[in-house]
Amino acid sequence: MINAMAFEDRERGGAPEGDQLVVDLDGYEGPLDVLLTLAREQKVDLTKISILALADQYLAFIATARRLQLEVAADYLVMAAWLAYLKSRLLLPEPPGPDQPTGDELAAMLTHQLRRLEAMRGVAARLMALPRLDRDVFGRGAPEGLPRRLVPRYEATLLELLRAYGELRQRKENAVLRIVPPELYSMEEALERLQRMVGRVPEWRSLISFLPPILGRGLIERSAIAATFAASLEMARAGKLELRQDRSFGPVFVRSKPGVI
Amino acid sequence: MSSSDGEITDVSGASDRAQQLRLIEALLFASAAPLDAATIAERFPDGADVPALIAELEREYRGRGVNLVFVAGGWTFRTAADLADKLGLEKVVPRRLSRAGIETLAIIAYHQPVTRAEIEGIRGVAVSSGTLDVLMETGWIAPVGRRETPGRPVTWGTTDAFLLHFGLADRRDLPGIEELRATGLVGLHPLTVAETAAQTLPFAPAAAVEERDRDEEEAEDDSGGA
Amino acid sequence: MSSSDGEITDVSGASDRAQQLRLIEALLFASAAPLDAATIAERFPDGADVPALIAELEREYRGRGVNLVFVAGGWTFRTAADLADKLGLEKVVPRRLSRAGIETLAIIAYHQPVTRAEIEGIRGVAVSSGTLDVLMETGWIAPVGRRETPGRPVTWGTTDAFLLHFGLADRRDLPGIEELRATGLVGLHPLTVAETAAQTLPFAPAAAVEERDRDEEEAEDDSGGA
Numbered sequence: 001m002i003n004a005m006a007f008e009d010r011e012r013g014g015a016p017e018g019d020q021l022v023v024d025l026d027g028y029e030g031p032l033d034v035l036l037t038l039a040r041e042q043k044v045d046l047t048k049i050s051i052l053a054l055a056d057q058y059l060a061f062i063a064t065a066r067r068l069q070l071e072v073a074a075d076y077l078v079m080a081a082w083l084a085y086l087k088s089r090l091l092l093p094e095p096p097g098p099d100q101p102t103g104d105e106l107a108a109m110l111t112h113q114l115r116r117l118e119a120m121r122g123v124a125a126r127l128m129a130l131p132r133l134d135r136d137v138f139g140r141g142a143p144e145g146l147p148r149r150l151v152p153r154y155e156a157t158l159l160e161l162l163r164a165y166g167e168l169r170q171r172k173e174n175a176v177l178r179i180v181p182p183e184l185y186s187m188e189e190a191l192e193r194l195q196r197m198v199g200r201v202p203e204w205r206s207l208i209s210f211l212p213p214i215l216g217r218g219l220i221e222r223s224a225i226a227a228t229f230a231a232s233l234e235m236a237r238a239g240k241l242e243l244r245q246d247r248s249f250g251p252v253f254v255r256s257k258p259g260v261i
Numbered sequence: 262m263s264s265s266d267g268e269i270t271d272v273s274g275a276s277d278r279a280q281q282l283r284l285i286e287a288l289l290f291a292s293a294a295p296l297d298a299a300t301i302a303e304r305f306p307d308g309a310d311v312p313a314l315i316a317e318l319e320r321e322y323r324g325r326g327v328n329l330v331f332v333a334g335g336w337t338f339r340t341a342a343d344l345a346d347k348l349g350l351e352k353v354v355p356r357r358l359s360r361a362g363i364e365t366l367a368i369i370a371y372h373q374p375v376t377r378a379e380i381e382g383i384r385g386v387a388v389s390s391g392t393l394d395v396l397m398e399t400g401w402i403a404p405v406g407r408r409e410t411p412g413r414p415v416t417w418g419t420t421d422a423f424l425l426h427f428g429l430a431d432r433r434d435l436p437g438i439e440e441l442r443a444t445g446l447v448g449l450h451p452l453t454v455a456e457t458a459a460q461t462l463p464f465a466p467a468a469a470v471e472e473r474d475r476d477e478e479e480a481e482d483d484s485g486g487a
Numbered sequence: 488m489s490s491s492d493g494e495i496t497d498v499s500g501a502s503d504r505a506q507q508l509r510l511i512e513a514l515l516f517a518s519a520a521p522l523d524a525a526t527i528a529e530r531f532p533d534g535a536d537v538p539a540l541i542a543e544l545e546r547e548y549r550g551r552g553v554n555l556v557f558v559a560g561g562w563t564f565r566t567a568a569d570l571a572d573k574l575g576l577e578k579v580v581p582r583r584l585s586r587a588g589i590e591t592l593a594i595i596a597y598h599q600p601v602t603r604a605e606i607e608g609i610r611g612v613a614v615s616s617g618t619l620d621v622l623m624e625t626g627w628i629a630p631v632g633r634r635e636t637p638g639r640p641v642t643w644g645t646t647d648a649f650l651l652h653f654g655l656a657d658r659r660d661l662p663g664i665e666e667l668r669a670t671g672l673v674g675l676h677p678l679t680v681a682e683t684a685a686q687t688l689p690f691a692p693a694a695a696v697e698e699r700d701r702d703e704e705e706a707e708d709d710s711g712g713a
Contacts, residue, residue, distance in 0.1 A: 029361060032385025075386070112446075116383055119446040124367030126436040128358075130427045136345035137428060138517035140338060144291040144566055147575040152582040154625040156589055158653045164586075165593035166667045168610065284573055286552030287566040291574050304573060326512030340513035347510055347530065348517060 025070055031079035034061060036114050046115045051107040052090055055083040086110070185212070185220055190227035191234060198240050204253040207232055207243075281309045285318055295335025295425075333424035334431055342428075356399065361392045366401060370423070370435055371447045374405050374416035393417075401426065507535050511544055521561025584625070587618045592627060596649070596661055600631045600642030619643075627652060 028034045038057045039049050062080045065072050089103030101109070131137045194210060210232075211224050232254055235241040244253045285301055302311040315336055319329040322338070330339050340348060358366065365388055368380050380388050396402045405418035419432060429435065441447035511527055528537040541562055545555040548564070556565050566574060584592065591614055594606050606614050622628045631644035645658060655661065662670070 029364070029384065030386025035385075113383075113385065115444075116446045117385065119441055119444075120364060120367050120371065120383060123371060123435065123437045123441065124363045127367055127370065127427060128363060130429075130436065131342035131345060133339075133426045133428060137339040137342050138348065138513070139293075140290060140564070141517045141519035142563065143293040144574070146288065146292050148578050149575040151579050152624065153579045154584055154621070154627075155581050156584045156592070156652075158655070160584075160589055161593050161596065161653060162662065162667060164589040165597055166664075168590055168593065169664055169667075172609070172611070283550075283552035283567065284570055287570040288552075288574060290553045290564065291566045324509075326509030326514075327516045338516065340517050341509060344510055344513045348513055349530070 025065055025072065025076075031058075031076045032113060032117055034058065034076070035079070035110075036117055039114055046111060046118060049111060049114075051110060052087060055087045058083050185224035185227045187227045187230055190224065190231040194228065194231045194235055194241075198235065199256050201254065201256045202258075204244060204255045207252040207254050210254065278309075278314075281305065281314055282318060285311070285314050289318075289329065289336055289338055292337070295332050295337035297335040300335070330428065331430045332428050333421045339428070356395065358395065358399075359392070361389070362395050365392050366396055369396070369402050369417045370419050370432070371438060371441060373418035373432065374408075375418075376408050376414040376416050378414060380417075399426075504540075507531065507540055508544060511537070511540050515544075515555065515562055515564055518563070521557075521559050521563035523561040526561070584621070585618070587612075587615070588621055591618050592622055592645075595622075595628050595643045596645050596658065599644035599658070600634075601644075602634050602640040602642050604640060606643075625652075 028037070035054060035058055038061065039046060039054055041057070042049055042053065059080055062072060062076060065076075086103065086106050089106060094102055133139065193212065197210060207228060208225070210228055211221070229252065232241055232243060232252070236243050240257055242255050242257050244255075245251070246253075284304060288301060288304065289296060298311045298315060301315070302309070305311060315329070319336075322329045326341055326344060327338050328341050329336060332339070361384075364384060365380055368383050369375055372379065372383070377388055377393070393402070399422075401420055401423035402417050403420050404415045406416045407413040408416050423429075424431065424434075438447060510530060514527060514530065515522055524537045524541060527541070528535070531537060541555070545562075548555045552567055552570060553564050554567050555562055558565070587610075590610055591606055594609050595601055598605065598609065601609075603614055603619070619628075625648075627646055627649035628643050629646050630641045632642050633639040634642050650656065650658070
């Protein structure tokens with residue numbers, strides 16, 4: 001069925017004429033192609049074509065082919081039969097019944113088919129006429145190409161960084177055995193503290209004022225008071241301090257022993 | 262092209278732009294495939310106006326032996342089309358397509374995605390599987406999906422290789438497609454038209470229908486296996 | 488196909504020459520291998536001065552993103568050498584730092600300038616050179632000097648890229664260990680009751696105080712040096 005030469009011929013020289021049509025049935029791409037070729041012979045816009053005349057031409061074409069004993073493929077005959085039917089629909093009054101398309105509608109459909117096929121042939125020719133790569137236009141013969149480099153982008157958040165450092169420090173701390181110092185203020189500490197102050201207290205001052213600056217922590221404060229009191233007694237016994245208490249449970253006062261300075 | 266910015270080493274505003282142009286030029290020359298503006302823009306983190314730079318480059322190369330063209334969704338350099346005959350560089354002798362092949366290619370290009378039955382409806386004749394095979398071999402068409410109708414037939418469309426070969430920007434860049442759309446010869450309801458035609462017009466004879474069904478099964482096997 | 492004189496002869500001298508330049512340009516562009524003047528001259532049966540045309544083309548492309556160069560016995564277009572390293576498409580692959588990496592980075596950030604031996608002392612395990620290499624690759628650390636001790640070991644510190652990445656204005660903005668504790672990033676030691684008290688009482692464990700003081704001093708030293 002495919003006959004490239006016939007196509008090329010027609011592309012160059014337009015449609016083949018008369019007898020050539022009849023004998024060269026194999027040059028056609030099916031009945032629609034024949035119809036289109038015949039339609040072109042009416043030399044009018046396809047939208048204005050006479051479908052009746054076209055049907056007649058086609059039927060005559062097939063009749064000639066058969067008379068010449070050419071083998072006519074079944075689809076050409078089916079088209080002939082359908083065109084004969086279309087012709088009758090166009091010529092006779094429309095039978096009632098909404099389901100069937102009218103003869104005019106069938107004709108319009110055929111016209112659309114022909115126009116579309118013709119349009120496709122037109123754009124096919126335009127498509128093939130485009131400058132083609134490696135035939136009409138050329139890309140760069142030796143493109144260097146664009147190498148793809150994989151660039152790692154490291155991701156870490158500040159939170160991760162801080163957490164890592166925190167865990168590191170914690171790990172280190174956990175690894176060191178640390179003996180927690182006793183929470184009580186020791187006698188030794190109180191003694192040391194008082195001894196540093198000896199000689200600088202000419203006037204009587206409350207023993208409480210010699211306590212280290214302790215906030216809250218009742219137990220520690222009480223241990224400090226006890227330790228400092230015991231230390232003051234120890235230092236009074238050593239002759240370095242004087243103690244005075246005016247009444248029972250009253251505040252204890254302390255001063256440097258005169259002459260010790 | 263008349264300007265020869267020989268010494269583009271310092272980065273004052275003007276030569277900065279010249280340097281950007283140089284880089285785009287080099288990129289497009291070096292790349293084997295067309296590059297779109299977005300890909301090019303990746304090289305300019307500081308946000309150069311890549312489309313404007315490309316447009317400038319395109320202007321500079323207009324009328325030269327090599328032109329900057331937009332093909333298959335990207336920019337690429339091509340020898341000027343008018344030099345085709347003088348270059349005599351035919352690298353690939355493209356397989357000569359039959360008339361059926363050319364028409365089928367055009368129908369696929371203009372009506373994609375399109376089923377084989379629809380192609381036959383338009384051409385009024387059966388499409389031999391050989392025709393589709395040859396077109397597949399060119400790499401210009403490929404199965405692109407299935408029509409959600411009974412039988413779920415394979416639909417065909419064109420490829421990037423098709424766009425590259427014919428120098429088309431994209432599938433809407435086909436010659437004459439707008440007129441065809443406007444006149445209803447392409448687009449709108451190709452399916453409806455084809456189906457209506459199949460019901461009312463004798464374009465698909467019984468024998469052809471059988472052959473088509475068989476071929477389509479084969480095509481389906483192919484696409485399924487690919 | 489090869490002959491082009493038919494079209495060239497009837498144009499004016501100037502555009503004749505321009506046309507010859509276009510053709511040479513296209514030929515050199517499309518050719519897969521460098522072309523010598525003789526091969527090009529074969530396209531000009533009327534005897535154009537091909538070497539002069541090539542020289543003109545070479546001048547026109549000087550300083551552009553693409554140059555016409557003479558290599559391997561022929562002329563060919565090449566992307567400009569100075570742009571070579573900018574042509575590669577960089578594909579960014581996100582990668583996470585290893586545990587060792589992030590810890591080492593943290594130590595460098597907090598203790599800089601710090602030697603590798605000191606990092607190992609703090610981590611309690613050896614620091615592989617791979618870890619430092621990866622950190623160098625991130626651009627977040629750099630050698631900042633040498634410790635004036637035997638062997639003069641390299642000291643490490645963080646970079647501006649580090650500050651940028653982690654959104655810090657200054658290295659001193661890193662929260663101190665006590666702040667980390669306050670936010671729960673450092674868990675409370677089971678025996679830290681006394682330590683907490685150490686903030687207010689003069690009973691603090693001497694060791695802890697000393698360590699903290701040293702850290703703070705170092706941080707101050709660094710920022711002073713930066």
